[in-house]
Amino acid sequence: MNFRKERIKDYYLRDTSVENIFINEYMTDAPGDYVKVYLFALMYADFDMLMSNDTIAKHLSMADEDVLKAWSYWESKGVIRKNYEKAGDKFRYQVEFINLKELVYGQKVKEKKAEGKIPSHLKEQMDNDVIRNMYSEIERIIGRLFEGKEPAEILSWITDYNATPEMVIYAYSYCVKKKNRSNHKYVAAVVKEWVNQGLKTLEQIEDYLEETDNRHYLYKRVLRALGFMRNATEEEKRIMDVWFDEMGFGIDKVLDACKKTSGISNPNINYINSILKAWSGGDKKTVKADSSGKPNQIANILKYYEELRAENETRAEARRTEVYQKIxxxxxxxxxxxxxxxxxxxxxxxxxxxxxxxxxxxxxxxxxxxxxxxxxxxxNNFKIDYMDMVYTCPLCKDTGIQDTGERCSCFVDKLSDMQKMD
Structure with a gap:
């Protein structure tokens, strides 16, 4: 008796096998678009179907050059091999997916042969009880046994970076719990960053993480207020750091500035920056660049707004004190x-x-x-908004700048009065 299994002809209804080694060791650090290219082409490789880079780009809504960059990336990682059709033609090649199990197995054989090349001082430290306990704790945290050169590389962080075993254990715990990352290369970058920051004790590390996490929260909070659900760019972080560190604004004041973007089609960090600069009285760049009046007139108007806000804040504080004393x-x-x-x-x-x-x-x-x-x-016969700030000009909230980014009419009037006085 013969047995036969029905073949599914529609390849969209079939499955594509992806090696766990790829997911655990290669996918975690790769750019998302490069992973898409790898998986999409892997599906067609199972059916031995022709597929050009141009077709891949159209299917994935990517630029052709990004697909080419993806193959160069995977080639550098050793997970694919380019078989060129003609010598010297770097754009025409067949992609061969390498068996990662054999790749890793081959590496292990080489590592076993090279075992005797591990420096003697590292071998001595590996026999240390503290180091052995560190290895056991790390394996417990990552939920697997070490592979290949991981133990030797982890030990090199202690010898090369002057990290402590406690710091290494804490780094693994932090990366797994907070970042969901256990790849030793990622953890190495974290350990190196901590050492470069001069952190030596777990208490110093915790204080550092609290500060950076809090600042990350502030970045996210500002971007959400502007309607963005993404991380801040390096330039946006730099600008926001100036608000918090140099201008001395708290998150509440920054969010007040963000509220002024309501009705604006394209709110951005630079617009908020101009508002906060005006509030801080330090918009010197605007003073120099302005051509509608003399620089000293603009500076005087900015100073006027600053004094106006201070007066109105003093009145609001007096009303708050009145309410607190009575209630x-x-x-x-x-x-x-x-x-x-x-x-x-x-x-x-x-x-x-x-x-x-x-x-x-x-x-x-x-x-x-x-x-x-x-x-x-x-x-107690107080209006609900009795303690709120009362602005002389509700249109610009005493900044001279309207929600559209244009000068308020009160600014124009003030400038006109000063020009008449000259």
């Missing part, structure tokens, strides 16, 4: 709500599994506090 509970409510806001930020940074539920419950508490505050204010 002390209002101040308690505001401090409690502020504390809950900080807790929400920490929970968002922690990445805990139940973060959404906790944040929802905390927002309910804030809503209840705001309701209590509104009730107390009206019961």
């Amino acid at each position: 002390p509970r209002v101040k308690e409510i505001e401090e409690e709500a502020r504390g809950i806001g900080l807790q929400i930020s920490r929970i968002m940074l922690s990445g805990a599994g139940d973060a959404k539920n906790k944040i929802r419950d905390m927002k309910v508490k804030v809503d209840r506090l705001n309701e209590e505050k509104a009730f107390l204010m009206t019961e």
Whole structure:
């Protein structure tokens, strides 16, 4: 008796086998588009079908040159081989997918043969109980046994970077829990960064991570306020660092500036930067570049707005003091709500599994506090917005700049008055 299995003729209904070695060792560090090219072509390789780079580019909505870059990348990683049709023609070639199991097995054989080449001082440290305990803890964290040269490379971080075993263990724990990355090359970059920052103890590392994570949260918060769901570019980070570190603005003030982009078709960091510069009274570049009036006139107007904001803030502070003295509970409510806001930020940074539920419950508490505050204010004959800042010009909020980025009419009037006085 013979047995036969029905063949599925439509290749879209069949499966493509991807080696776990590719997923674990190569895919994690590769650009996303390059992974798409690899997987798409791998599917067609199973059916021995002709597929040009131009066709791949059209299917994946990519530029032809990006597909070529992808193959060069995978060739440099050793996972594919280019078989050229003609010598000297670098654009015509067949892609051969290399069996990664054989590749890794071959590497292990070479490593075994070269085992005697490991420096004696490294061998001595490998026999150290502290190092052995470090290896055991790392394998527990990553959930697998070491492969190839991993133990020797990890040890080199201690000898070359002057990292401590505790630092290495903490780096693996951080990368796995926070970044979902266990590749030893990625962890090596993290360890090297910590050492370059002069971090030596776990306490210093935790303080450093808290600072960088908090700053990352601030970047994300600003971009979300502008309607962007992406990470900040290096230039955007540099600009925002100036707001927080040099201009001294808090996140609340920056978000107030972001609110001025409502109705603008293309909000951006540079627009917010111009607003915050005006608020800080340091928009010197605008003063020099402006051609509609004398530089000293523009500078005087900016100083006028700065003084105007200070006066209105002083009046608002006096109203707040009045309310706090008559209704002390209002101040308690505001401090409690502020504390809950900080807790929400920490929970968002922690990445805990139940973060959404906790944040929802905390927002309910804030809503209840705001309701209590509104009730107390009206019961004591205060308007709900009595403590808010009252602007002399509500159009530009005493900055001279409207939401569209243009000068406010009050700025034009002020400049005209100064020109008449000259």
